[in-house]
Amino acid sequence: MPDDAGLHALREAARLSPDNLPLRRHLAEQLLTKGYLAEAETEFRAALVLAPQDPDVITGLAEAFVRQSAYGAALSVLEPLLADPGHAPRAGLLAARALLGEGDVAGAARRYHDAVARDPSLADPGLAERLTPQPQPVTPAPPYAPETPLNRAEDPDDAEAERSGVTFADVAGMEAVKESLRVKLLLPVQQPELFAAFGKRAGGGVLLYGPPGAGKTHLARAAAGELGAAFISVGLADILDMYIGSSERNLRATFEMARRHRPCVLFFDEVDALAARRSDMRQAHTRQLVNQFLAELDGVEEHANEGVLVLAATNAPWYIDAAFRRPGRFDQMVFVPPPDASARAAILRILCRDKPLAEMDYDAVAKVTDGFVGADLKGVVDRAVETKLRQSISAGRPLPLTTNDLLTVAQATRPTAVKEWLGTARNYVLHANDSGAWDELMPWIDGKTGKTGMTGMKGMKGSKGRW
Structure with missing residues (x-):
């Protein structure tokens, strides 16, 4: 649960009044605004059960999906709205972002320009530039003169x-x-x-x-x-x-x-x-x-x-x-930390989004990959795909990747470098931190046992002292 008193109060109110649509929608929007994307998705889903046709709930859920790179899910939930020619321009803008994430640049451009034409305040120069093909002149260097910044x-x-x-x-x-x-x-x-x-x-x-x-x-x-x-x-x-x-x-x-x-x-x-x-x-x-x-x-x-x-x-x-x-x-x-469980699940979702899939439980895989960084997770997916390709060749047809495929590989894989890196970091946090430069690492170091750990010293997050 997000560590925010206002959000905590809203969540408690929603728990006590689960059928209050305006309250659930407000909670979901606040979570989305503050960047708690997984929690926002959960609340928007709950609101959607209460009001399946509510355009604000639908676009809110779609935005939560887009910001988590679940582009296919965003397009799926937006589909009923987009079928109406008079749909809200914001829905069209979200569809443009999702289509771009799926690699459909032309479709994304059509949706973006339509949305901005109907609501100029939605103009996004950064997105517009990504939708505009950029000329890439090719000027190969002579073989005898390798190209350098000079x-x-x-x-x-x-x-x-x-x-x-x-x-x-x-x-x-x-x-x-x-x-x-x-x-x-x-x-x-x-x-x-x-x-x-x-x-x-x-x-x-x-x-x-x-x-x-x-x-x-x-x-x-x-x-x-x-x-x-x-x-x-x-x-x-x-x-x-x-x-x-x-x-x-x-x-x-x-x-x-x-x-x-x-x-x-x-x-x-x-x-x-x-x-x-x-x-x-x-x-x-x-x-x-x-x-x-x-x-x-x-x-x-x-x-x-x-x-x-x-x-x-x-x-x-x-x-x-x-x-x-x-x-x-x-x-x-x-500090760019190793991903936590929710981030590992999101990384796995991104890595698997262009592959044939069965119904996936990314949270289950995230639980058994504590200490894995993005590169480790990519290795897990790559090895699972290689195994599935061999099975597909034998079957003569593409077989979807399953949660069990990822779990099998993940359980047989050890994370590469996090433990060793944290071991080195511990020496600097404990013995060379007079300036306070490494205070940010304190929550990641278990000072009580002398061992590095992913969950140690949570209570000291943000502290400035030594222990």
Whole structure:
């Protein structure tokens, strides 16, 4: 149950008066507004039993489905409304989002333009841009000159910045993480006048950290898609060069590319390799690369990085030079935790949505996958699909994937890296946290037994002390 006094009171009132349709509908809408999607879905379903034809209940349930990436379910529940030519424009907009999630771009475009034509206030520039085909000129580099950020910077019309096809609706769970990114990165671009009134400009940096496979890269792409911004993903091979000075030039060229494509999300994966502690470095040229990175984050001119949103991801935040956490650089560190049970069920639903399925109980699979991250769950689905393919070949027809198929694989699989990662994190939380940098990890560390755990220390969430 959500930890919210107002919602708790509404839920208790609904329990005492289960046939009160306005009350149930209000509770469902409040849950949806605050992002408690699974609970909102449950309440909308209960309201739908009381009023099967209520358009507000139907569209509310459809929105809960869309925001959980259950696009097929959303289209199914909207179908009776959409059959009426005079349906509410909001229903058409939700259908557009669901159709886009299902890969039907043309159908989504028709629904979107019809909805906006009847209600211009529903216009969504980010969604409209995703529905507009983007030309992708192909200019292959000569075989003797591999393409690098330095090469690309010499072309003023480079097309290396991509457009992300995913949004936060495609990211299961992690509501707190998504909200942090909205406030820090997205809202200053979407509502510049409001932020300008407080002297805040669009731009800045966020460092995503957590165990491997938890979805940091997927989250960065979703942030770009949510904003409708250009997305530039930077790997080590794009920056590091064997010749002294070349790595710094490549880094500078990458930032210049992002500034030309603003608003832009510039994403550095495995950033600890580019931003390591200078005190640990033996060679001067490697320290110079860190200095160059810091200079680019600051911007040579006052507004140089306005509209450039810098995201970085790492599995080892404790190895990053402390100077990167100074305000104006990566001044916000966001922990991307292993998914909880409801998030694991949502991830499984997304991974299975394009496959032939029997009636699935994703919650049952989520219960036996404690400690699994998104990458582990994808491995479970992939192995279950391989087994089902072999059975289908023998049967001569496609056989639907079942809950038991997933359970069989999940019970024979061990999670990859969460336990080891939390073991390392524990050392820093207990013995190297004088600055409070790792307070966010405290709820994930079981200080009483000395072992890492997924459920330990829940009562200490948000505490600032040591124990």
